[in-house]
Amino acid sequence: MPTNTIDIIWNAATSVAPLGFVPVAIHFCLFDALVELDRPVKGQELLDAFPEKFCGRQTTAYDTLFAMTALSWVELVDGNRYKANDTTRHLARTPSALHGVLHFATEILFSSAFLMRKLQASDFEYPFAGLDTPMQFAYRAMGNDRLAQMHTYDIMAEEGRIASFNTFMQGKLGNERTMPERLTLLGYDLASVVEEARGQGQPVTMVDVGGGRGDMMLQVKEAIPGLEEKDLIVEECNPDITAIPGLSLVVWDYNAKNSPQPVEGALVYHLAGVFHNLPDLDAVRLLRKLSEAMAPYSRVLVHERRKAAVPGSHAAMVVLYGGRERSVEEWNELVELAGLQVTFYAFPDDRGLGVVEMRKKV
Numbered sequence: 001m002p003t004n005t006i007d008i009i010w011n012a013a014t015s016v017a018p019l020g021f022v023p024v025a026i027h028f029c030l031f032d033a034l035v036e037l038d039r040p041v042k043g044q045e046l047l048d049a050f051p052e053k054f055c056g057r058q059t060t061a062y063d064t065l066f067a068m069t070a071l072s073w074v075e076l077v078d079g080n081r082y083k084a085n086d087t088t089r090h091l092a093r094t095p096s097a098l099h100g101v102l103h104f105a106t107e108i109l110f111s112s113a114f115l116m117r118k119l120q121a122s123d124f125e126y127p128f129a130g131l132d133t134p135m136q137f138a139y140r141a142m143g144n145d146r147l148a149q150m151h152t153y154d155i156m157a158e159e160g161r162i163a164s165f166n167t168f169m170q171g172k173l174g175n176e177r178t179m180p181e182r183l184t185l186l187g188y189d190l191a192s193v194v195e196e197a198r199g200q201g202q203p204v205t206m207v208d209v210g211g212g213r214g215d216m217m218l219q220v221k222e223a224i225p226g227l228e229e230k231d232l233i234v235e236e237c238n239p240d241i242t243a244i245p246g247l248s249l250v251v252w253d254y255n256a257k258n259s260p261q262p263v264e265g266a267l268v269y270h271l272a273g274v275f276h277n278l279p280d281l282d283a284v285r286l287l288r289k290l291s292e293a294m295a296p297y298s299r300v301l302v303h304e305r306r307k308a309a310v311p312g313s314h315a316a317m318v319v320l321y322g323g324r325e326r327s328v329e330e331w332n333e334l335v336e337l338a339g340l341q342v343t344f345y346a347f348p349d350d351r352g353l354g355v356v357e358m359r360k361k362v
């Protein structure tokens, strides 16, 4: 890591254009190619080894390879040879990482580029509403009024990007602990919550709102014996997710008007990376829908990161959805408006996922 001021500025400022080359590197499978060759190679050697990938596009491939060294995702040896490093290998072997960087270098880079223009055009109106972010502004500026009226998730689906996004979510760049393991480390015993409910004859239903391809509920199924398909529900509104073997899938658009939470009285409503997609007003609306469906024994478990640890993610949520990361103080303010209270919270020291438990006020 550079400690010199100019290097810090230089590295950050000059990484923006190379990020634009990331989708090109992925298109040409440059990371896989370097890992497969497993030795320092000149650009031409790489192209010769995989002629079908690069035919007629040599110069683009040379520059893309060089641009990746600016991000340190590929190593430059002796000024003119390239070799895979640990980051190259991680990208090549981890679909979530590859699709994750694609998301940042596609939607997030695009929307960020229109942030200032959007602010200038609206006399710095802020915060953004979910349907009026720099993303919608950008499409309107480009004359695409159809996409300009859509939510960023719907734009990703329209642009053929939603399956890729869902793959990113399956691991969040890689090396994630399972949710039950993570909760145990945070001092929250999910198995005991289920055990206690069984002892008191309460339902053991768990709902994962916006649960993506269902990884979190599958992890719970694996970790806590006796939970069946009917007990583990994923609620989604995502054209790429139409069935999840071993789990129950319910189609629910939590943003829609007059759409109450479809599962009443669940033991736990999980929401991972959902609230940071929402502006405050929409977050309170969703909390209210949950609160109305909750029984006295129900709890909401929000799985999000410590705000102070993820300023980059906070900025990304702002430009994509008008969303935001939240501190515990901010959670306390929001839950108050929904008739709930924060009953437990814990975050790891790093940027890993933490947990906030909310229950109905008694």
Ligand SMILES: C[S@@+](CC[C@H](N)C(=O)[O-])C[C@H]1O[C@@H](n2cnc3c(N)ncnc32)[C@H](O)[C@@H]1O
Binding pocket: 153, 169, 170, 209, 210, 211, 212, 213, 235, 236, 237, 238, 252, 253, 254, 255, 256, 271, 272, 273, 274, 277
């Ligand atoms: C950031 S992803 C998190 C996915 C998953 N919870 C995880 O942690 O991997 C947000 C999820 O919310 C879903 N989603 C977005 N808008 C939604 C809506 N209006 N109603 C229901 N689900 C929605 C998306 O399809 C996506 O799977």
